[in-house]
Every structure is written in structure tokens, then in C-alpha cells.
Amino acid sequence: MSVDLHTALAILAMGLATYGTRLGGLYLLRFVNVRGRTRAALDALPPAILMAVIVPSVLTTGVAETVAAGITAVAAMLRLPMLVTIVVGVVSVVILRGVL
Amino acid sequence: MAFRDFRLGVVDMLPLLIAFVPIGALWGALAAGKGLSPAEAGLMSAGVFAGASQFVAVELWHDPAPILLLAFTVFIVNVRHFLMSASLSRHMGAFPKGTRGIAVYFMCDEAWAMAERRALTQELTLAYYLGLALSAYFTWLFSSLAGAVFGAQFGDPAAYGIDFAFSAMFIAILAGFWKGPRTGAVLGASALAAALAKLFVPGVWYIVIGGLAGVAVAAALYEEEAVAA
Numbered sequence: 001m002s003v004d005l006h007t008a009l010a011i012l013a014m015g016l017a018t019y020g021t022r023l024g025g026l027y028l029l030r031f032v033n034v035r036g037r038t039r040a041a042l043d044a045l046p047p048a049i050l051m052a053v054i055v056p057s058v059l060t061t062g063v064a065e066t067v068a069a070g071i072t073a074v075a076a077m078l079r080l081p082m083l084v085t086i087v088v089g090v091v092s093v094v095i096l097r098g099v100l
Numbered sequence: 101m102a103f104r105d106f107r108l109g110v111v112d113m114l115p116l117l118i119a120f121v122p123i124g125a126l127w128g129a130l131a132a133g134k135g136l137s138p139a140e141a142g143l144m145s146a147g148v149f150a151g152a153s154q155f156v157a158v159e160l161w162h163d164p165a166p167i168l169l170l171a172f173t174v175f176i177v178n179v180r181h182f183l184m185s186a187s188l189s190r191h192m193g194a195f196p197k198g199t200r201g202i203a204v205y206f207m208c209d210e211a212w213a214m215a216e217r218r219a220l221t222q223e224l225t226l227a228y229y230l231g232l233a234l235s236a237y238f239t240w241l242f243s244s245l246a247g248a249v250f251g252a253q254f255g256d257p258a259a260y261g262i263d264f265a266f267s268a269m270f271i272a273i274l275a276g277f278w279k280g281p282r283t284g285a286v287l288g289a290s291a292l293a294a295a296l297a298k299l300f301v302p303g304v305w306y307i308v309i310g311g312l313a314g315v316a317v318a319a320a321l322y323e324e325e326a327v328a329a
Binding site for chain 1: 115170174175178186213264269274306311312313
């Protein structure tokens with residue numbers, strides 16, 4: 001269980017870079033008046049980010065992932081509990097990977 | 101009250117924690133394969149705590165570690181956290197003074213998404229948030245340590261579809277944000293921009309680009325409505 005100094009420095013730099021992104025966000029809206037259009041725009045931020053995370057990853061991984069994402073979306077729109085939706089997604093991707 | 105909220109956060113996070121274990125172990129095994137000691141792998145999971153960027157870092161890793169390249173690459177991969185914590189800061193009104201800066205240290209994509217989901221229906225408490233974030237943090241830390249020590253005992257997470265659990269979870273959470281056709285326009289813009297960015301922009305800028313495209317459309321549609329009214 002040894003820690004090399006150079007490695008520790010690299011990890012520290014990576015940790016600071018990451019914490020910087022997380023901490024920086026807290027100050028991003030500090031001087032923004034969150035009303036009206038700004039508010040509507042910020043309300044759209046979480047779903048827009050989620051969509052941007054999901055789409056490229058399910059489209060570029062393979063056909064099984066793309067189809068499984070569609071099945072998962074249907075389960076989600078039916079308002080199934082989250083755990084059930086995740087299980088539906090995982091089971092469909094396993095089956096589809098086997099079939100396709 | 102606080103403990104109940106904390107426990108609720110852990111319980112809500114549980115399906116994701118299960119998925120964290122094999123992926124953390126896989127990362128730990130890859131890190132060990134690159135010559136990192138278990139202590140160093142654990143230090144990275146504790147100090148960086150960002151799965152995607154840790155996989156990228158291990159891929160770039162060689163001895164001696166290219167410090168600036170690693171820090172810069174990890175920063176770029178995690179730029180999305182600016183937007184995530186900015187968005188989450190709007191729901192931290194109930195957090196005691198001075199706790200926000202510490203709270204965001206433990207923010208991963210999954211805890212962020214679950215916290216945003218919670219804030220849709222009720223006030224986000226620090227205890228609930230910590231239930232999400234800390235359970236994710238320690239699950240990730242211990243599973244990556246286990247992977248570094250014992251190797252990837254669970255095999256390839258893709259074999260069980262575990263890797264897809266995160267996409268499925270994001271899709272499930274996304275459905276809760278649906279508020280009608282305008283959400284459709286936001287999501288369409290985000291999806292299109294993210295897909296194009298993925299194709300034509302190197303690196304992982306696509307998340308930020310897609311997110312901002314969705315925000316731009318929301319802002320534009322708001323104006324249209326105000327003019328019509």
C-alpha cells in the first residue's frame with residue numbers, strides 16, 4: 001500500500017480540477033436574477049443535460065442499446081417506478097445484445 | 101427527521117449503488133493494471149470521484165504520470181458539472197450556511213440527477229442529498245479499492261447490462277421533467293445538438309453543448325409566448 005509522490009500530485013491536480021467544476025457552478029448564478037425567461041431557461045437545464053448525456057451514448061454504442069433505450073423510454077412514460085424502469089432497461093439490453 | 105431523509109436518500113439511490121459496484125471494481129482493476137497501487141487507486145476515487153473521467157485518466161496513465169495532461173483532460177470531461185451544480189444550487193435554499201461548498205464535492209452525475217428529481221416535487225434537504233451523494237461516494241470508493249486489490253471479480257459489467265443501468269436511470273428521471281410540447285422542443289434541440297457535437301467535436305463537450313442548446317430553445321420559446329400574450 002504505497003503512494004508515490006508524483007502520482008499523489010497528479011491525483012491532487014485531477015481532484016482540484018474536478019472540484020473546481022463542481023464548486024464553480026455554485027457561483028455561476030450568484031449574480032443572476034432568476035426570473036421570467038431566465039427562470040424558464042434554467043428550468044430546462046436538467047432535462048436538457050440528461051438528454052445530452054443519454055442520446056449520444058445510446059445512439060453510438062450499438063443497435064441493442066438504441067432499441068433498449070426506446071423500450072426504457074416507454075416504461076418511463078408509463079410512469080413505472082424508477083427501479084422497475086431500470087430493470088426493464090437492463091433486461092431488454094441483455095436480451096437484445098444476445099439476439100442482435 | 102434528518103436521519104429519515106438521509107436514509108430515504110440512500111434507499112432511492114440503491115439501484116444505482118448496485119450498478120456502481122461492478123463498474124467501480126472494473127475501474128480499480130484497470131487502474132491496478134496500469135501500475136497504480138490500491139492506495140493510489142483509492143486516493144483517486146476519493147479525491148476525484150468522477151467515474152467517466154477516472155476511466156479516461158487511467159487510459160492516459162503512464163509512469164511518470166503526465167500531471168498537466170491528466171488534470172486538463174479530467175477538467176474537460178467534468179466541465180458538465182459546472183452546469184449541474186449551477187442548476188442544483190437553485191434547490192439548495194434549505195441547506196445550512198456553509199454546507200453547499202462541501203455538498204458539491206460529493207456530487208456525481210447520478211446523485212445530481214436524483215436530487216433534481218427530488219426537487220421537482222419537494223424541497224431538497226441536505227440530509228436527503230447526503231444520503232444520495234455519500235452512499236454513492238463510499239460505494240464507488242470501496243468497490244474501486246476492491247477492484248484494485250482483487251481484480252474485476254464481477255467480470256465485464258456489460259455482460260449483465262449493468263453499464264446500461266445508468267442510461268436507463270437517466271431516461272427514467274428525464275420522464276419526470278416532461279411538461280408538454282415545449283419540453284419536447286427543448287429535448288429535441290438538446291438531442292440534436294448533442295448528437296452533432298458527439299460526431300464533430302472531439303472530446304466530451306457534447307453534454308455541455310446539448311444542455312446549452314436546450315436552454316437556448318427554452319429561452320427562445322419563453323419570449324415567443326410573452327409576445328403572444
